[in-house]
Structures are given as C-alpha cells and as structure tokens.
Amino acid sequence: QNSxxxxxxxxxxxxKALDDEPWDLIRRTDGKVHETISARGLLDKIxxxxxxxxDPGVQFDTTINEWHTCPESGxxxxxxxxxxxxxxxxxxxxxxxxxxxxxxxEDGSFDIEGYRHACRLWTIVLEISVLMAQFPSEEIxxxxxxxxTLGLGYANIGGLLMAxxxxxxxxxxxxxxxxxxxxxxxxxxxxxxxxAKELGPFRRxxxxxxxxxxVIRNHRRAAHASGGYEGLTIAPVEMVARDLPFAGLADAAxxxxxxxxxxxxxxxxxxxxxxxxxPTGTIGLVMDCDTTGVEPDFAxxxxxxxxxGGYFKIINQMVPTALRTLGYKEQDxxxxxxxxxxxxxxxxxxxINHETLTNIGFTEEKLAAIEENLASxxxxxxxxxxWTLGDAFCKTALGFTDEQLDAPDFDxxxxxxxxxxxxxxxxxxxxxxxxxxxxxxxxxxHLPVFDCANPCGRKGTRFLAADSHIKMLAAAxxxxxxxxxxxxxxxxxxxxxxxxxxxxxxxxxxxKANALYRDxxxxxxxxxxxxxxxxxxxxxxxxxxxxxxxxxxxxxxAEIVAERIVERLVQQRRRLPHRRKxxxxxxxxxxxKVYLRTGEYEDGQLxxxxxxxxxxxxxxxxxxxxxxxxxxxxxxYGVPLEEYVEAFTFTRFEPSGMVTGNDAIKMSTSxxxxxxxxxxxxxxxxxxxxxxxxxxxxxxxxxxxxxESAIPEEWxxxxxxxxxxxxxxxxxxxxSKGYVRDNLVVFTNNATQAAAGQQTTISASGQQLEARAASxxxxxxxxxxEAAVVAAVSANSGSAAGGMQARAVARLKxxxxxxxxxxxxxxxxxxxxxxKCDSCGSTTGCS
Numbered sequence: 001q002n003s004x005x006x007x008x009x010x011x012x013x014x015x016k017a018l019d020d021e022p023w024d025l026i027r028r029t030d031g032k033v034h035e036t037i038s039a040r041g042l043l044d045k046i047x048x049x050x051x052x053x054x055d056p057g058v059q060f061d062t063t064i065n066e067w068h069t070c071p072e073s074g075x076x077x078x079x080x081x082x083x084x085x086x087x088x089x090x091x092x093x094x095x096x097x098x099x100x101x102x103x104x105x106e107d108g109s110f111d112i113e114g115y116r117h118a119c120r121l122w123t124i125v126l127e128i129s130v131l132m133a134q135f136p137s138e139e140i141x142x143x144x145x146x147x148x149t150l151g152l153g154y155a156n157i158g159g160l161l162m163a164x165x166x167x168x169x170x171x172x173x174x175x176x177x178x179x180x181x182x183x184x185x186x187x188x189x190x191x192x193x194x195x196a197k198e199l200g201p202f203r204r205x206x207x208x209x210x211x212x213x214x215v216i217r218n219h220r221r222a223a224h225a226s227g228g229y230e231g232l233t234i235a236p237v238e239m240v241a242r243d244l245p246f247a248g249l250a251d252a253a254x255x256x257x258x259x260x261x262x263x264x265x266x267x268x269x270x271x272x273x274x275x276x277x278x279p280t281g282t283i284g285l286v287m288d289c290d291t292t293g294v295e296p297d298f299a300x301x302x303x304x305x306x307x308x309g310g311y312f313k314i315i316n317q318m319v320p321t322a323l324r325t326l327g328y329k330e331q332d333x334x335x336x337x338x339x340x341x342x343x344x345x346x347x348x349x350x351x352i353n354h355e356t357l358t359n360i361g362f363t364e365e366k367l368a369a370i371e372e373n374l375a376s377x378x379x380x381x382x383x384x385x386x387w388t389l390g391d392a393f394c395k396t397a398l399g400f401t402d403e404q405l406d407a408p409d410f411d412x413x414x415x416x417x418x419x420x421x422x423x424x425x426x427x428x429x430x431x432x433x434x435x436x437x438x439x440x441x442x443x444x445x446h447l448p449v450f451d452c453a454n455p456c457g458r459k460g461t462r463f464l465a466a467d468s469h470i471k472m473l474a475a476a477x478x479x480x481x482x483x484x485x486x487x488x489x490x491x492x493x494x495x496x497x498x499x500x501x502x503x504x505x506x507x508x509x510x511x512k513a514n515a516l517y518r519d520x521x522x523x524x525x526x527x528x529x530x531x532x533x534x535x536x537x538x539x540x541x542x543x544x545x546x547x548x549x550x551x552x553x554x555x556x557x558a559e560i561v562a563e564r565i566v567e568r569l570v571q572q573r574r575r576l577p578h579r580r581k582x583x584x585x586x587x588x589x590x591x592x593k594v595y596l597r598t599g600e601y602e603d604g605q606l607x608x609x610x611x612x613x614x615x616x617x618x619x620x621x622x623x624x625x626x627x628x629x630x631x632x633x634x635x636x637y638g639v640p641l642e643e644y645v646e647a648f649t650f651t652r653f654e655p656s657g658m659v660t661g662n663d664a665i666k667m668s669t670s671x672x673x674x675x676x677x678x679x680x681x682x683x684x685x686x687x688x689x690x691x692x693x694x695x696x697x698x699x700x701x702x703x704x705x706x707x708e709s710a711i712p713e714e715w716x717x718x719x720x721x722x723x724x725x726x727x728x729x730x731x732x733x734x735x736s737k738g739y740v741r742d743n744l745v746v747f748t749n750n751a752t753q754a755a756a757g758q759q760t761t762i763s764a765s766g767q768q769l770e771a772r773a774a775s776x777x778x779x780x781x782x783x784x785x786e787a788a789v790v791a792a793v794s795a796n797s798g799s800a801a802g803g804m805q806a807r808a809v810a811r812l813k814x815x816x817x818x819x820x821x822x823x824x825x826x827x828x829x830x831x832x833x834x835x836k837c838d839s840c841g842s843t844t845g846c847s
Contacts (some may be wrong), residue, residue, distance in 0.1 A: 201268030
C-alpha cells in the first residue's frame with residue numbers, strides 16, 4: 001500500500017505475450033532456466049495486480065536501454081522509486097523544475113527567450129550542485145562525478161494548457177508539450193557542451209561518445225520529424241510543428257537541437273543526462289503551481305489552509321484565465337466561478353436563507369455565527385451543529401433533546417423540517433458544485449478545456465481518459481534524457497483488460513515507464529474518495545450494493561463485501577467505555593522513568609495509551625502526550641496495533657539504553673521502541689521482541705512437580721491450547737489482557753483451593769466464576785462445576801529456581817551477559833578478544 005514496485009518488461013517478452021508463446025524464467029544465481037510459463041499469463045497477472053492494488057508499475061527495458069547515452073559503461077537496470085531517473089547503478093542526480101506558467105505572457109504567447117535563459121541558467125546551477133552534493137556512499141559519489149547526470153524538468157503544463165484555452169487531450173496540447181520539452185532538453189545539452197568546451201566532458205564520455213551522439217541525433221530527428229532513427233526498435237512520437245499553439249516555438253526547438261548536436265560533436269558533453277520530469281508533488285506547492293509535473297489538474301476547486309486555522313475555498317486560478325482566453329465576459333466568468341465555488345452565504349440562498357431561518361427562531365447573533373463558518377464549509381450541514389449554535393439555543397429555541405444532539409448521525413437541518421431537495425439547493429448555492437459542468441453561459445464545446453484527471457464534485461461526470469495521459473507522455477518522452485514520473489489515472493470501473501491495453505499502448509508509443517492508478521485500488525482510497533450523492537437514499541444505496549453483488553463473480557463478491565465492511569468500520573470511531581480496564585507499567589529507559597498506561601475494550605483489545613515521563617522538559621513531555629493521543633485515536637478508528645509496532649520498533653534516538661523495571665524488555669533503542677515492544681508483547685504475543693524467554697516468565701517454569709499427578713486424566717487428553725483460549729475469554733472480562741499477557745496456567749480444583757487470597761464471585765457467559773488473587777500478583781478464575789481452574793498470573797511471578805536454571809543454561813551457551821550493540825539481545829559470546837552475537841551475527845570489532 002505504501003511502496004512503489006516496478007517490473008521490467010523487454011520487447012521480446014511483450015511480443016511473446018501478444019503471440020501467446022512460452023517464456024523462460026532465468027535464475028540469477030547460475031543463469032539457467034528455472035521454469036517455463038506462459039508470457040501472456042504472466043502479463044495478465046501483472047495487469048490484474050495493477051488493477052487490484054496500483055502496483056506494480058512497468059518499465060520498458062528495451063526502450064530504456066536503446067535511449068541509453070552510456071551503454072559502454074553498463075546497462076540501465078533500474079530507476080529511482082518514481083521512475084524518472086533511469087541511469088547506471090550507483091549514480092544520482094539533483095532535480096530542478098521550472099514553473100511553465102511564469103513564461104506565459106499577458107497576450108497568451110510563450111516567452112521563448114526567457115524560457116531558454118532559465119533552462120541554460122539552471123543547467124549551470126545543477127552542474128555546480130554535483131560538486132556540492134553529499135552522497136550516501138562512496139560508490140554513488142564516484143559514479144555521480146564520473147557521469148555528472150542532471151535532472152532539469154518542468155511543472156504546471158496542465159495549468160498552462162488550461163490558461164491557453166487548450167484541452168489536455170488535444171493535438172495542440174500534446175504539440176505544446178513536445179515543443180516545450182524539446183526546447184528545454186536541447187538548450188540543456190547545448191549548455192552542457194559549452195561547459196565541456198571550457199571544463200572538459202564528463203570522465204566516461206570518450207568510451208561512450210558514439211552512443212551518446214547517436215542518442216542526440218535521435219532526439220534531433222524527433223524534433224525535425226525527419227525519421228531515420230538509429231538503433232531504435234520503436235520509433236518515437238514526433239513533434240508536429242503545425243499543431244504548436246505558440247508562435248516560434250517549433251523553430252526555436254529545432255534550431256536548439258541543431259546547435260546541441262554540433263557543439264556535442266565538437267566538444268563532447270559535460271553531463272551524461274540532462275533532463276527528467278519529476279512528480280514535483282512537494283516543490284510544486286512551493287512554486288505555486290496549479291498542476292504538478294506533466295499532470296493535468298486533479299480538481300477545479302481546491303481548499304487552501306489558512307495560517308490562523310481553517311480553510312479557504314478557491315477555484316483553480318487557471319479557470320478564470322481560460323475563460324477570458326476563450327472570450328467570456330467578466331459577468332459570465334463571475335457566474336461560472338460562483339457556480340463552482342459557491343457564494344459562501346445563505347443570504348440569497350433558495351429555500352434555506354435568513355428569512356426562513358428567522359421564522360424558525362434564529363436570532364441575528366446565531367445567523368452571524370452561521371455565516372462566519374460558511375465560507376470554509378464543505379457542506380452546510382457541517383455548520384448547523386451544537387458547537388456553532390450552542391446547546392442552550394438548540395434546546396430552547398429549536399426544541400432538540402440531548403439524545404438528538406448526542407447522536408453522531410444527527411442532521412439538524414432535516415430535523416428542522418427542511419427537505420432533502422431544499423438542503424441540496426441551498427448547499428449548491430453556498431458551497432458550489434465543485435465543477436463547471438452545467439454552469440450558466442458556459443458553452444459545451446469549451447468543456448474539454450476544464451477536464452481533470454477525475455470527475456469534479458458530485459455532479460461532474462467528465463474526466464480525462466487513460467489514453468490521453470499516455471499520449472501526453474508519448475509527446476514529451478522523445479525529448480527527455482531520462483523518463484517521466486506520472487500517474488495514469490483510470491476510473492474505478494476500468495477492467496483488467498483495459499489495464500493491459502494501457503501497458504501495451506505505452507509500449508507501442510515508446511514510453512519508458514507506466515504507473516497505472518485505478519480509482520479505489522488502494523485500501524485507503526475508497527474511504528476517502530467514494531462519495532455518494534445526497535440525493536441517494538439509503539434504500540437506493542442498498543439496492544445498488546445488492547445489484548453489484550448479484551452481478552459479480554464469486555471472487556469479486558468477496559472483494560465488494562470486504563470493501564463495504566472496511567468502509568463502515570473505518571468511518572466509525574469505536575469509543576471506549578467510560579470505566580475500562582488496563583494496566584500501568586513503570587520502567588526506566590536509559591535512566592529516564594517512563595509510565596505507560598493502557599485502556600482496553602471489554603474484549604481486551606487495546607484502545608488507548610498514555611505516556612508520562614519523569615523529569616522531562618515540558619516540550620518533550622507534551623510531545624509524547626500528544627503522540628499517545630494520536631495513537632489512541634488511530635486505534636479507536638481501527639488502525640491495527642501491528643502497524644504501529646512495525647513502524648516504531650527499532651527507532652533510534654535518545655533516551656535509549658538499559659531498561660529496568662520491565663521483566664520482558666532489557667534494552668531499547670528509544671522511548672518509542674520500548675513502548676511498542678511492551679504493547680506488542682502484552683497485546684499481540686510478539687515474544688520475538690522480548691529479551692526474555694516466555695517460558696521463563698510463566699509460574700510453572702520450575703518444571704514438573706508432585707501436583708502433576710493430581711491433574712485428572714480427561715484433562716491430559718484435552719488440548720492445552722483449547723483450554724487456554726476458552727479461559728482467556730473469561731479472563732478478559734475481569735482482568736486486563738495486557739497485564740496478564742496471555743499467561744494462563746491450568747490447575748485442578750484441589751490446587752486452586754490451596755491458593756490463598758481474597759475470593760470474588762462474578763457471572764459471565766452464563767457461568768458462575770470465582771476470581772481470586774493468586775500468589776505472585778496474578779488473577780485466578782475458577783469455573784464452578786468444572787474441574788478446571790485457570791490462573792492468569794503476571795509475568796513477574798516466575799520462580800527463583802527457574803531464573804537460576806535459565807542463568808545456568810546461558811552460561812553453558814557461553815553468553816557473557818553483555819547486550820548486543822545492534823539487536824540489544826543478551827546473546828554475546830566470546831570471539832577471540834571480542835564478542836559476537838549469536839542472534840544477529842554482529843561483532844564488537846573482530847571478524
């Protein structure tokens with residue numbers, strides 16, 4: 001769910017998949033055939049995986065290496081996670097992106113000279129950055145110095161096309177992308193050749209001279225649309241000069257490639273690669289770009305966070321600009337914008353307005369409170385609540401009860417008597433439709449200009465097809481040194497076959513990579529993106545759901561039901577009971593006292609944690625407290641404890657070191673590492689994170705005793721695991737699951753009667769149970785009428801004899817008693833004059 005996975009596909013494999021021929025899987029170890037499978041079947045599996053989970057992306061290996069500028073130094077085997085930087089192993093490049101909107105002039109033309117200057121300047125800056133960069137290893141540093149690869153790119157082409165009045169899915173839009181990309185890379189290579197004249201080419205240029213000049217000639221041929229490509233199996237998509245919307249751009253691009261080739265032949269190049277197109281997801285925000293990389297706009301209406309809190313809703317700034325370019329009058333533009341973003345006020349709203357609200361009992365003060373919150377509202381129903389209006393007004397003036405106000409699904413407007421249609425009409429007036437589809441005075445032929453990657457708002461139905469994304473990439477790719485990082489958006493209804501066809505189209509058009517994303521294919525996506533319209537009644541929703549189930553195949557039925565269950569579970573917060581059980585664990589980590597407290601549901605599941613640290617500063621203590629609150633809220637919304645454990649164990653920061661006061665944990669690399677080790681051991685049974693053998697923590701670790709003969713024969717025949725599970729369910733009702741840590745021991749009635757302690761009788765699951773304090777601080781639960789007694793005994797009740805036995809075994813194994821500096825286990829054995837860890841194999845200095 002949270003990683004980028006890619007597979008490499010060769011031309012040979014794809015052709016065999018089309019021909020339905022067999023494909024040999026070759027072992028990396030010895031180069032021999034491991035298995036022969038169907039090439040088409042494997043491609044189908046890749047397509048199904050991408051359809052189901054948006055992974056893997058594919059990279060077209062043959063195309064990548066045919067455009068390789070340095071094949072004599074090795075082949076290109078992989079890329080960075082986003083797939084834009086494709087070059088030799090152990091190399092790196094610094095990225096820089098240009099905001100294309102800065103070069104759009106007031107008359108709609110493109111500032112070619114300014115853009116040329118920016119490309120030239122940033123090529124020099126990136127070359128300087130090679131010397132200033134810090135690299136994670138010596139090999140990567142040497143590789144980067146030898147080849148000096150650069151990563152110049154651009155962002156906001158989607159915004160530029162919209163502002164120019166061009167559709168992203170148009171011949172003119174693709175030609176604009178081709179011309180802008182061609183000029184950028186040509187100027188960058190020309191500048192690189194100029195620097196090579198003064199400073200010399202990159203160190204490995206001589207051995208790769210012929211190959212690099214061949215690639216430059218192919219770039220130039222694509223710009224001139226002259227054909228005759230050298231060493232390419234798939235011809236690139238050529239720039240179509242007649243479709244370019246910006247005057248002079250085609251001539252500037254072809255001239256720049258002529259100069260770049262001539263200068264490279266004379267002086268070589270300072271850099272093995274010059275350009276890539278990165279996603280610019282973060283820096284695009286800093287540069288105030290409406291769109292990132294080569295992407296179209298994602299949505300027409302956006303929410304900007306204000307410094308003082310709250311949000312401000314604005315329309316994409318390219319929309320008014322595009323409307324002006326298309327010839328609309330200012331009053332029409334204002335009406336279209338208000339249709340999309342709303343008026344932010346109920347003053348002139350239909351059916352629900354100041355007049356109708358005053359008739360119900362709203363005062364000027366309450367109307368002002370409502371108006372204050374409407375500007376940033378997603379839906380007017382979010383504003384009509386007890387927090388905006390106050391409980392006193394809701395009860396006295398509106399007549400609502402505490403039970404109504406406390407209900408999480410309480411709809412105040414509906415309870416006030418407004419119909420669903422009235423609410424929807426007022427909602428559109430105040431909050432807008434989030435789309436321009438259906439806007440007043442907007443011509444249908446102009447709608448494609450405003451198409452986005454996904455349908456906009458509740459009413460929007462238009463979106464860019466997957467082919468339009470791929471064709472845009474194909475227009476730009478022939479003029480990029482590396483590759484392009486971009487998401488190919490597909491609707492939720494897209495089929496597996498459509499995913500495969502998208503891969504094949506990308507291959508045929510000469511792309512180097514393709515990353516598909518079907519809406520809803522990530523687990524988190526349907527929860528955030530699926531929005532059922534307000535005009536859908538619950539009955540209609542259930543009918544639609546039932547129809548989907550009936551029409552789907554058995555595997556699809558399971559997936560639909562699973563998504564529905566997950567959606568309902570995650571959308572609702574499971575709150576803890578007001579009086580709940582749990583435990584408090586006091587320990588010291590690196591000399592710092594830590595108090596960890598837990599809260600549990602009735603079934604023993606962890607629902608909250610609290611952390612308190614002794615003698616820590618206010619800032620650190622507050623940070624830990626708020627971190628614990630965030631984790632608790634996540635647990636209550638269904639985030640598995642396992643996810644937190646995997647994320648935070650083995651994190652390393654101070655305070656860290658020796659742990660005292662906890663019988664299962666002896667070392668930790670940080671406070672978070674200690675916390676989640678303790679929670680994993682106590683609630684998940686993750687004894688692999690413990691530094692003590694679980695058997696040594698049990699009260700029966702002393703071994704067999706005379707009492708063994710007193711156990712009834714029928715008990716010996718029963719599986720101990722079944723007994724433990726049955727009785728664990730009982731223990732959960734009266735004791736903290738985290739405190740007892742699943743340490744359940746079976747005794748006979750006679751053995752239980754011998755245990756001293758205070759006795760309490762409770763009722764659970766229709767049985768009379770006796771709970772008494774067991775020796776060692778545990779809890780003993782007796783099911784009356786049965787011969788069984790289950791004692792849930794705390795781990796600190798291990799016997800002295802068991803501890804002595806464990807120490808004797810440790811000495812026999814040669815353990816020195818020192819903690820391993822890598823894994824923190826006490827399994828260090830003597831290795832010459834140093835120590836070696838039996839658990840992880842690390843040493844303290846000797847090999």
